[in-house]
Amino acid sequence: MSEKSVTSAAGQGPPTAEAAGRRNGMVLLIVLTLQTMLILDVSVVNIALPDLKVALDFTPTGLSWVLSSYLLTFGGLLLLGGRAGDVLGHRRGLLIGVTIFTAASLLGGLSDSAAMLLAARALQGVGAAFAAPTVLALIATHFTDEKARAKALGMYAAVSGSGAAIGLIGGGLLTDWLSWRWVLFINVPIGLALLITAPMFIRETERKPAGFDLGGALT
Template identity: 45%
Template sequence: MIPSKSILLTIIIACQLIVVLDASVMVTAIPEIGRSLRMSTTSLTWVQNSYILAFGGMLLLGARAGDLLGRRRMLAIGIGLFTLTSLTAGLAPTAGFLLVSRAVQGFSAALATPAALALLSASFVESKERSRAIAMYSSVSAGGGSIGLLLGGLLTDLISWRAGMLINVPIGVVLLILVQRHIQPTGTRKGRFDLWGAMSSVIGMTALVYGFVQAADLGWGNPATWIWLAAGIVSLAAFVRIEARAAEPIVPLRLFASRQRSVAYLGRFLLVSGNFSLFFFIPQYLQNVLGYGSLQAGLAFLPFTGAQFAMMYLIPGLVNRFGNRKVLTAGLLLAILGTLWLSRIVYVQDGFFPLMFILLILMGIGAGMAFQPLTAMGLSDVEPRDSGAASGLVNVAHQSGSSLGLAVLVTVFNGMLPADPPSRLEFAHGVSASMLGSVVFLAAALVAVLLGFVTARKTATAMDA
């Protein structure tokens, strides 16, 4: 059965929503998880990072699996395993069981996500419909974190933190049925899996993140911190070397021959590094400093989410009129302005409305304007044989930015706390410092984008001459 494009897009967006949502659905529940399973603050960061690292680290292998074994097949396998591990995470009796379930859940998301994005890229080829589809996909990718905060807070307050995992089970079953009914089997081809490349990338990112977590927990003077960081750098260097020599790499280095795609991957990595930490720190600020409950903390992100999703309908028109570059630059400037302003008020603000409310709207507009152009640029002019790898790289940049950015900014946060437990004022000061770190990441994204555009323009002018 040939699916209508609206059904196909609905399936793809729903798949992307549940895997992105699960990166943040536990954030507003973190205090309750800590009490329930007796986990320390440092251990609780792994509720996030075990999922994100497995997700980001295995995305490239998942993209390769879709190319070789068929994208519909990998989409179905990924959704099925995701549904099962959501059940085990929701029923986890211990902290270790929860973290293992979250890691396998991340791996299953890595199988489904690149297959879904590759199906979108291959199915929507006409310029206008492609722009609309990518705008919707990008809005869900960026806004799913906010929805996760709200849903997690609601379920934690009304039922339990476990409900945030268990709710995926019926959704996953429905998606599996839709995939089987409405998506035709896609072609397979012969080839090899680049297992050494996949393992070196996973080990490298995990070691880097763990090194920063060690710095937050034990300090920069501890040798273990530097050993883990060095191991991460060496593993990532080995990954690049393996990919350069592999006959069938999971990351064909020719994808970076396009300056536009390279800028898109780097810009997305830096943008998410700065943006994702907001979902981690602001809900805790609202709960620990302003005294909000889990549901209230989730509801407080509605201005951000609403603004971001509103941009989904405006971005295609803006891009058609002004182009990806101008829209992306304006979005990054708005995100920087909103985050910088918010970082200065969190330790003197005695309420949420109106200033935090307005700034979250501004930050949501900026993020909404930035993600769609970055997605489109990351998939531009890709050969059909590389569509899976390109879609995998878009998501790798997103997830690795989430995990590494959070690890770095948790280190900044902990470095500002003179006491454990901190006072409300000390906690607010730590959040302010971490948000200034977010501004640094966002500013780096803007610089990378502007330099990439200037260099690309000079290259084009030279070629014309």
């Protein structure tokens, strides 16, 4: 069988540079959207705290845990999340993290008690810990050209630096225009969009079979 026939049978030949560029553009859009969502959730609830206090009858001490519960699980499980990406594959790690984060955001928006909201915020942190380490890993694996990689990393740094400010502005607007619940609900459509598009454009990375130090992570 001729080379032309083989190509035809396969359906299409190797991707062109233009097609590869479009694909990498979508990969960058996906990972930057993910990074923005994770970073802004550190600050997006700040403006809504007074409304949360009244709506769910928070004590002053309990109210501080709306922020701390997210940061504690996010930072505490970050190394475990990075390990999971290496072992399971970074695309799979992204999907697991975004699934947990999106479900937790929906749960938080539906909360009718302080305990339920704090549990949802902690679960958001777990999802973020699994998803966040995949961002840099996917940039490294998809952008092999040094200039393209440097540009992608620059955009990643810009998004990371501006995420907190975006969260404060967005949190204020959502609270004023809708309600405090929307500082959490806003993550749901973003998360669903990521879950749909990520498998379409992001290729899975090589898996590195190994164990997990669950005890160390929890400690």
